[in-house]
Amino acid sequence: MKVSYFPGCTLKNKAKDLDLYAYKSAEALGVTLEEIENWQCCGGVFTTAKNEVATKLSSVRALKEACTKEQPLVTVCSACHNVIKQTNHAMQTDKDFAAKVNRYMNEDGGYSGETAVYHYLEMLRDLVGFDTLKEKVVNPLKGKKIAAYYGCLLLRPNSVMNMDDPENPTIMEDFIKALGADAVVYSMRNECCGGYVSVESPDLAKNKSNAVVNNAKAQGAEMIITACPLCKYNLVKNGADIPVVYFTELLAEALGVKEDTNE
Amino acid sequence: MNNNKYLREELLRQSGVNPKKCMKCGKCTATCPAFDEMEYHPHQFVSMVESGDIEPLLKSESLYKCLSCFACIDRCPRGVEPAKLVEAVRLSVIRKQGGNRLSADDVPSLLDEDVPQQLLVSAFRKYSK
Numbered sequence: 001m002k003v004s005y006f007p008g009c010t011l012k013n014k015a016k017d018l019d020l021y022a023y024k025s026a027e028a029l030g031v032t033l034e035e036i037e038n039w040q041c042c043g044g045v046f047t048t049a050k051n052e053v054a055t056k057l058s059s060v061r062a063l064k065e066a067c068t069k070e071q072p073l074v075t076v077c078s079a080c081h082n083v084i085k086q087t088n089h090a091m092q093t094d095k096d097f098a099a100k101v102n103r104y105m106n107e108d109g110g111y112s113g114e115t116a117v118y119h120y121l122e123m124l125r126d127l128v129g130f131d132t133l134k135e136k137v138v139n140p141l142k143g144k145k146i147a148a149y150y151g152c153l154l155l156r157p158n159s160v161m162n163m164d165d166p167e168n169p170t171i172m173e174d175f176i177k178a179l180g181a182d183a184v185v186y187s188m189r190n191e192c193c194g195g196y197v198s199v200e201s202p203d204l205a206k207n208k209s210n211a212v213v214n215n216a217k218a219q220g221a222e223m224i225i226t227a228c229p230l231c232k233y234n235l236v237k238n239g240a241d242i243p244v245v246y247f248t249e250l251l252a253e254a255l256g257v258k259e260d261t262n263e
Numbered sequence: 264m265n266n267n268k269y270l271r272e273e274l275l276r277q278s279g280v281n282p283k284k285c286m287k288c289g290k291c292t293a294t295c296p297a298f299d300e301m302e303y304h305p306h307q308f309v310s311m312v313e314s315g316d317i318e319p320l321l322k323s324e325s326l327y328k329c330l331s332c333f334a335c336i337d338r339c340p341r342g343v344e345p346a347k348l349v350e351a352v353r354l355s356v357i358r359k360q361g362g363n364r365l366s367a368d369d370v371p372s373l374l375d376e377d378v379p380q381q382l383l384v385s386a387f388r389k390y391s392k
């Protein structure tokens with residue numbers, strides 16, 4: 001199976017692991033990630049204002065390319081996924097916005113939200129299947145107690161993201177179980193880490209991040225997994241004393257495709 | 264107040280929010296992770312824009328404390344989506360000349376070895392035009 005893939009700027013820089021292990025694991029599962037040509041940064045956050053157009057064009061360009069190739073568009077970073085999926089939804093539902101974008105882009109056939117957008121986790125669940133994933137695991141992570149940290153961007157706004165029950169999600173726990181580990185459920189898993197506000201108000205981010213980590217630990221977690229580089233940064237920077245790793249790294253480990261990198 | 268009539272209209276149009284749907288239950292504010300840091304809370308953005316009392320919001324630090332976590336959007340029982348109003352008010356400030364909150368000159372002081380690109384691009388989206 002071939003899918004279009006939008007890596008995003010952080011995955012080519014500070015979050016190289018998230019990208020590298022996504023590629024390797026997909027390969028092991030029989031999925032080829034075809035990187036969008038000349039992709040541009042999604043901007044990190046979706047601007048909800050209807051009259052904000054220019055900042056959403058990079059997402060539309062990626063969506064249009066996937067559409068031309070008749071492939072679903074897969075993202076790994078929570079933020080890219082959120083921005084691209086919300087932009088796609090706006091192209092489907094907001095005629096004014098879509099008209100402005102299409103007039104500006106002036107591309108053959110235009111674009112009106114035809115592409116199916118999948119987060120990598122959704123690709124595993126809906127296109128590969130967690131049962132198939134389970135069969136391909138060569139290195140089951142038996143006995144490991146792992147807490148999934150969803151944060152905000154994978155799940156909300158639910159009317160658009162539509163990934164899972166936003167208050168009681170299971171997709172990451174099912175993923176953890178498919179890899180042979182134990183999933184730790186805790187109440188703060190879909191609360192905010194503080195996000196970009198850590199630029200200006202580090203104390204706010206610290207409070208939010210610590211609340212997440214402490215809650216996960218209180219439920220017995222030995223490790224936290226995330227799909228978001230900013231969540232990882234905030235959790236680690238604010239003193240998480242259990243490992244916080246990208247879900248793709250865990251996946252690569254279980255699939256036996258994680259090379260030792262001397263880290 | 265007269266000017267505020269146009270500002271109010273613009274804010275409502277670009278956010279798509281209908282404040283009349285609000286039943287003032289306060290759930291948005293109760294779930295807001297930035298609550299402690301905010302002078303005006305999400306439900307107040309809704310009621311103050313509705314009544315045209317927008318000046319205090321334009322000047323408020325609360326605009327820069329919203330985390331865009333979308334919790335108030337998902338958890339409002341009436342589908343009011345208060346965060347879209349917070350965003351609209353913030354945009355009306357930073358879109359003005361000289362309204363930028365963050366400039367490229369500030370970046371070096373913000374960097375540490377691990378700062379992800381995502382943090383900086385997101386902050387620029389929220390704080391600058």
Ligand code: SF4
Nearest residue numbers: 295329330332333335
């Ligand atoms: S989106 Fe902003 S206003 Fe709404 S709950 Fe989150 S931080 Fe609070």
Ligand code: SF4
Nearest residue numbers: 285286288289291339
């Ligand atoms: S949760 Fe919704 S209805 Fe309740 S106060 Fe907030 S905006 Fe109004």
